[in-house]
Each structure stands twice: as structure tokens, then as C-alpha cells.
Amino acid sequence: MLKKILYADSGADNAQDLLKFLLELPALKGADLSILRVVSPKTTEEESEVKSNAETKISELVSKLGIAEDRVTSMVEEGEPKTTVIKVAKESNTDLIIMGSRGLGKLQSFLSNSVSQYVFQLTERSMLLVKDDIYVKRIKRVMVAIDKSAAAQYALDVALSMFQGDKDAEIYLTRVNPDLKPGLEISQEDIDNNPILSAAAAKVKSRGLAYKCILSGGRPAQKICALAEDYNIDFMVLGSPERRPSVAKNLPDLDRLLGSSLSDYIRVKAECPVLLARQEEA
Known part of the structure; x- marks a missing residue:
């Protein structure tokens, strides 16, 4: 890939x-x-x-x-x-x-x-x-932000292709649901039964990679950055779709320019390297 x-x-x-x-x-x-x-x-x-x-x-x-x-x-x-x-x-x-x-x-x-x-x-x-201001270390803990979008699924595919065969890598599948109350205690059963996480976990397991599932509520961009810090994440993969029509490909995306998109917020705030996975249009 x-x-x-x-x-x-x-x-x-x-x-x-x-x-x-x-x-x-x-x-x-x-x-x-x-x-x-x-x-x-x-x-x-x-x-x-x-x-x-x-x-x-x-x-x-x-x-x-x-x-x-x-x-x-x-x-x-x-x-x-x-x-x-x-x-x-x-x-x-x-x-x-x-x-x-x-x-x-x-x-x-x-x-x-x-x-x-x-x-x-x-x-x-x-x-x-x-x-420039982050400390780079050998990659062991890899966070992938997961939701049901095609961009997130592509990000997971990119992460799996990169770390295939790496026995030291552990994939942290992270689902932040804005409909869940921040700080709500979430049981392991809820995590195991989450359809988005369980599907992603099955894909990771089929590749023979270690993984951990994280489910949380809150504002996705801010929470993903906080969780990355809490779990001492070394590397993050995030879906970042191209949202502009073809006629506007040479014009700045104002949402990203103003910092209101999830990918732009995480690009700026995350304390680890961030791979913004973008699937090229066919």
C-alpha cells in the first residue's frame, strides 16, 4: 500500500x-x-x-x-x-x-x-x-482512530499494511463517540460489543497483530489527543478525506485552514507523529 x-x-x-x-x-x-x-x-x-x-x-x-x-x-x-x-x-x-x-x-x-x-x-x-517539538521514539504503540467512515477504514488498512510482521507493534483501536457522555464509565462488555470496534479488532487479529480497544465519549478531536497522551502513543494514523469538489482542488479548505476539522486539530495538538491517511480518488 x-x-x-x-x-x-x-x-x-x-x-x-x-x-x-x-x-x-x-x-x-x-x-x-x-x-x-x-x-x-x-x-x-x-x-x-x-x-x-x-x-x-x-x-x-x-x-x-x-x-x-x-x-x-x-x-x-x-x-x-x-x-x-x-x-x-x-x-x-x-x-x-x-x-x-x-x-x-x-x-x-x-x-x-x-x-x-x-x-x-x-x-x-x-x-x-x-x-519539531515532539520526541520521536521507536514505534510500539500505534493508535488508529476508528469510526464507520470509509476514511477511518482506509486509515486502519494503512496502519495494518505498515506494521504487518512487526512483533513489537500494538494497535490501539480508538473509538470516540460524541453521543456518549464524557467521563462515563464504560464496561469491558460494552467495548467488546461495540460493532465498529469489534469489526476493526477482527481485521487486526486476522493480521496477527496485538491490539487494544478503547471506547470513550466526548469531543472526538480533543479526546483522541488526550487518549494518545494517556496511553503514551508513539504513532497515530488518522483518516483525512479529501472533501472538496474537483473544481476547488487548488483552493484552500477553509475548515482545515480555520482549524475546525478533526484532522487539523489533531495534526497540531497530538504529541506524537500523525499520519494523515488520504485515499487517492480512482
Whole structure:
């Protein structure tokens, strides 16, 4: 499912560390990796030196990752980072974009010309965002936010494909039902009989992965972030559907821009890396 990965390198150590952990997963060892560095257009005299420095940085990263150079496509592109990442992802038919993020919310991202926010708004591809201020660790506890939507089911499929064969991974299937009263004590029987969780659990079990089911009430975005902190989650996968009609694909999604969507809130607030799974339209 994630056969082609594009890593947009800004030099952030924690994003590089997470990439290293991901490439060690059994299911991703055969993935094609492209590492992109975007440089500003320079004069003819400066251009060669700038590109050479960028290529050196990529070589240093490949060494840090501990992978063979023939597994990596190195790319140095001139231009505006935000538009270049989208262009390269489309041209290379990338399944997943990985990049660092400052974790800005609402209009902050727009006004500060945030690269990750712009890419998140306009790409049709799944994105893994690694905030600059979070501590990245080896992945063991993976939270997947579950509801009955197609986007959530796709997020679960992405998580299972990534962690297939990883004996250390445990999938935390998390269902936050806004109709349930926050703080309500929920029995194990209620969790076991929840149709959305039980169906997801059966799918995880069929893949031979360990799992835990969590059922809670409250406001979904806020509660998911709180539960991720409570359970010391290392990595989150969240469905993030494309909601705009085709005629508006190049226009910002105002709900996300204003921070009112679930995916945007969690992108900003979660204290772990968040993979926003987005299924490309056929």
C-alpha cells in the first residue's frame, strides 16, 4: 500500500529519526524512497555550490539511515518548497509524503507561509507530519482512530499494511463517540460489543497483530489527543478525506485552514507523529 515514499528533508533531526524507524519496519524494507531537498534559485555562480551542498546533505542522511544508496532516489530541486513538494509527489506518484512541521494551527500556518500546512491542504496523497517539538521514539504503540467512515477504514488498512510482521507493534483501536457522555464509565462488555470496534479488532487479529480497544465519549478531536497522551502513543494514523469538489482542488479548505476539522486539530495538538491517511480518488 505504501510502496513509494517521498521524504521532504528540511534537516530536522526528529523527522530523520522517525524515517529511520519506519524503514526498519518489515513491511517497508522494500519501499522505494525518494529524498527531496528544495533549494532557492540562485545565480549561475552560486547554483553549482548550492546543489552540491544539498546533495551532500542527502548523502549524509542516507548514511544516517543505514540503507543502501541504490534504495534511494536523491532529488535536488529549485523553487518554492511548498509547491515543489506537491509537484514532485505528483510526478513520482508518491504514496506517502513525510515532512517536518512546526505544528502551527488555524490562521497561524497560513500567515506564516507554512510549507506543511500548504501541502496538507492541496495534496491528494497521505502525509506523515512530524512536529519539531515532539520526541520521536521507536514505534510500539500505534493508535488508529476508528469510526464507520470509509476514511477511518482506509486509515486502519494503512496502519495494518505498515506494521504487518512487526512483533513489537500494538494497535490501539480508538473509538470516540460524541453521543456518549464524557467521563462515563464504560464496561469491558460494552467495548467488546461495540460493532465498529469489534469489526476493526477482527481485521487486526486476522493480521496477527496485538491490539487494544478503547471506547470513550466526548469531543472526538480533543479526546483522541488526550487518549494518545494517556496511553503514551508513539504513532497515530488518522483518516483525512479529501472533501472538496474537483473544481476547488487548488483552493484552500477553509475548515482545515480555520482549524475546525478533526484532522487539523489533531495534526497540531497530538504529541506524537500523525499520519494523515488520504485515499487517492480512482
